[in-house]
């Protein structure tokens with residue numbers, strides 16, 4: 001039975017049908033916490049794995065394995081008398097039994113373990129995409145802690161200038177230089193190049209964010225948009241499911257101004273009219289605490305742009321801990337005018353439906369030893 005469950009796990013991982021039904025039985029001579037399984041159906045070599053880790057991978061208890069094993073015995077499919085005696089003579093299990101075990105195992109939510117750790121980023125890259133933004137319940141997300149730390153390189157620790165522009169729908173920051181900051185690590189495979197930063201807000205302090213974590217609304221949300229360095233440009237990357245990575249920060253309105261926003265807010269004051277722009281330094285991006293970036297928890301999922309054409313090309317990374325911004329500082333954002341010379345009241349897309357089978361992962365970052 002244990003062998004069969006292992007096969008099911010392999011089947012889920014490889015997304016291929018189970019054709020081989022040859023399995024081997026646990027060796028009765030093995031210690032209790034070790035199980036044996038046939039790793040390769042062509043050779044029937046037996047490998048030993050830790051039962052606790054194996055069960056942990058599938059979030060099931062060893063009692064369930066034992067119960068299922070005894071049920072198999074009572075069905076007459078296995079013969080307990082022969083266990084351990086015929087390691088080189090695999091038994092046959094019928095299709096119906098395999099299907100029922102598959103269904104049973106799939107009913108458990110996979111959890112992080114020794115077996116899943118190596119494949120976590122690949123798993124995220126294969127997740128089904130949804131439309132964004134989403135209302136996310138943290139307690140219902142699988143929790144992972146084994147991903148690499150997110151690394152932000154060259155965002156504010158350089159002398160390069162940027163441009164802050166009122167593009168008629170948001171405040172939009174880009175670097176002037178060809179040398180761009182790089183994001184890597186976390187759920188991302190490869191490197192993502194910083195393209196632009198922009199804001200979403202609304203008329204009050206609770207409906208200005210696009211994503212909702214546990215139903216909590218905030219005054220604004222800031223997006224750092226990056227494109228995958230394997231594509232030539234932002235425009236080319238948008239056409240691919242792994243094209244963009246957007247880091248989102250929720251902004252919470254508080255009474256006291258946050259001095260870290262001073263540079264940026266000075267810029268807001270000078271781009272009140274649509275199409276106005278101003279030169280600012282990269283210090284304008286330095287309002288995030290680097291410890292929070294490296295150690296803060298975040299959610300990640302495959303989603304879409306939140307503005308037309310809503311392409312599903314974004315790996316979203318939304319930090320859980322909101323960043324404080326003073327009410328007056330926020331007021332300057334709300335004074336930015338659209339092309340009609342009227343302040344932009346709201347540039348937030350409503351939350352979208354989670355499609356069936358869609359996953360959001362809650363990542364608990366582990367403090368880097370570097």
Ligand SMILES: [Zn+2]
Pocket residue numbers: 198199200223306
């Ligand atoms: Zn955005």
